[in-house]
Amino acid sequence: MNEMYPKRAANAAFRVLGGEAIVMNPEDSSLFSLNATAAVIWRAADGRRSLREIVVSDVCVEFEVEPEDAMREALEFASALAEHGILILAETPEAGA
Numbered sequence: 001m002n003e004m005y006p007k008r009a010a011n012a013a014f015r016v017l018g019g020e021a022i023v024m025n026p027e028d029s030s031l032f033s034l035n036a037t038a039a040v041i042w043r044a045a046d047g048r049r050s051l052r053e054i055v056v057s058d059v060c061v062e063f064e065v066e067p068e069d070a071m072r073e074a075l076e077f078a079s080a081l082a083e084h085g086i087l088i089l090a091e092t093p094e095a096g097a
Helices: 036-044 051-063 067-083
Strands: 005-008 013-017 020-025 030-034 087-090
Touching (some): 005 051, 013 036, 020 036, 030 036, 036 051, 051 067, 067 087
Antiparallel strands (some): 005 087, 013 020
């Protein structure tokens, strides 16, 4: 599997509350409630770090889970948000900053 570099869509609005996050897609006003694990991925999705790096460095450390289990669920999560247009999955990292 190729690496994926997740990035929050510029038009997605979000708030983090108590470790969880609420994300709104302004295109259709749909809301997404993210648990603490998904919120860690969402906050780290800057387009420069791969999903695997985020899972290993952030998710596994914070939640003490195995990388392969966490990666499987992270892929499902990222793919679902990408289908709704609020997360962009690129095959190469974003340059800059």
